[in-house]
Amino acid sequence: MYLLINIHHIFDNNEDNNEDNNEKWGLYIYNRSFIMLDNIFKKRIVINNCLKNQSKVTVINSNHIHNIDTLIIWILFYQNNIYPHQISSVSTFENISDYDKKTLDFIKAININKPNIEEEFNEKMKIYNTRNYNTFLISYFEGKTLHHSKNRSFYKYIDKPKYLAFELLCNHLKNQKFYDIEIVYTINNNQIHSKDKYFLWKLMHPLCKIYINVKVCKFPPNNEHEYLNNLYKEKNENIKQILNKLV
Numbered sequence: 001m002y003l004l005i006n007i008h009h010i011f012d013n014n015e016d017n018n019e020d021n022n023e024k025w026g027l028y029i030y031n032r033s034f035i036m037l038d039n040i041f042k043k044r045i046v047i048n049n050c051l052k053n054q055s056k057v058t059v060i061n062s063n064h065i066h067n068i069d070t071l072i073i074w075i076l077f078y079q080n081n082i083y084p085h086q087i088s089s090v091s092t093f094e095n096i097s098d099y100d101k102k103t104l105d106f107i108k109a110i111n112i113n114k115p116n117i118e119e120e121f122n123e124k125m126k127i128y129n130t131r132n133y134n135t136f137l138i139s140y141f142e143g144k145t146l147h148h149s150k151n152r153s154f155y156k157y158i159d160k161p162k163y164l165a166f167e168l169l170c171n172h173l174k175n176q177k178f179y180d181i182e183i184v185y186t187i188n189n190n191q192i193h194s195k196d197k198y199f200l201w202k203l204m205h206p207l208c209k210i211y212i213n214v215k216v217c218k219f220p221p222n223n224e225h226e227y228l229n230n231l232y233k234e235k236n237e238n239i240k241q242i243l244n245k246l247v
Contacts, residue, residue, distance in 0.1 A: 034078040041075055041210065049214035051080040051179060053134045057125065059169060059178035059219075063158045063235060064140040064196045066147045068203060069183055072210060073138060082136055088128070090139035090165050110137075112165060121168045141166050141228065146194035155236040159230050170219045180231065182213040182238050189246040212240050 051060070062069055077087060090110045093101055104111070108127055114120040128135040142163040153158035169178075185192040185199075187208045192199055202208055220227040 009171050018141055033077065034117070037075055038078055039070070040204075042079070044208055045075065045210045045212060047076070047212040047214060049121040051082060051214065052134075053074060054179070055134075055173070057128045057173060057176075059134050059137045059139055059173065060181060061139055061178065062181040062183055063239070064142045064145045065183060065185065066145055066199060068150075068200070069140075069145070070138065072183060072212070073181070076212065077136065086133055087136050087138070088124075089137060090169075092143075108174065117164070117168065121153040121172060127173050133153075139165055139169065147199070155232065157236050158232060161232050163225055163228060166228050167224050170224050173219045174221050174245070175218060177216050179217050180215050180217045180235070182211075182235055182242070184211040184213075184239055184242050186211065186243075186246060191243055213238055214241060 051058075060073060062073060074087070079081075084107075088107045088109050090103070090112055091104050093104060093111045093113050096104075108124060110124045111120055128137070142159045143162045146159060149159060185203060185208065187202045187205055192202050192208070196202065217231065
């Protein structure tokens with residue numbers, strides 16, 4: 001609640017919403033909320049690698065289990081000294097609250113629902129590239145979470161990726177490196193499934209462990225669909241291997 005009040009204060013009262021103010025207010029909120037979250041989760045997150053700048057715009061893709069995934073990624077940012085003014089996303093602006101829309105506008109997120117999506121990508125990439133600091137761009141190639149999906153996952157552990165955002169990112173970031181992440185939520189060495197009605201309760205349980213597998217990939221110069229399909233087959237296998245080691 002404290003976090004929400006402060007964010008609304010920014011949107012309602014900060015008329016001069018420039019990059020310097022973004023940084024100032026972002027750090028103000030960040031330091032008062034993510035220290036607490038890091039203390040809650042840091043002993044229960046098992047990660048194999050750290051994050052660092054790969055280019056002017058560094059994309060982070062993850063399997064998308066639950067809305068809580070973004071919070072976990074933000075904790076990962078905090079642990080790697082990546083600050084809130086550096087973070088943006090490729091996101092839907094449909095069927096979300098006004099508060100969520102204000103948040104996405106505030107972080108200069110790419111609106112995947114814009115009619116002229118190529119123009120939207122061009123505009124936001126220009127903003128990121130003219131900053132005097134690097135940007136980390138969260139993009140879930142699967143789109144919606146498994147928790148909200150009405151269908152069974154395409155693979156055993158993850159859904160089939162959508163190609164549009166990936167193709168547009170390839171156009172702008174061809175041959176550049178990006179991070180691909182697998183997140184696995186477990187309790188008592190068993191996976192917590194996305195549609196478990198007690199998902200959030202189990203997440204807060206002291207026996208919950210969150211496994212994060214981080215690897216560096218490179219945007220392909222061509223054959224984007226084939227590349228992305230192979231990447232997701234590999235992601236599914238990586239999650240399987242993480243779970244098998246727990247048995």
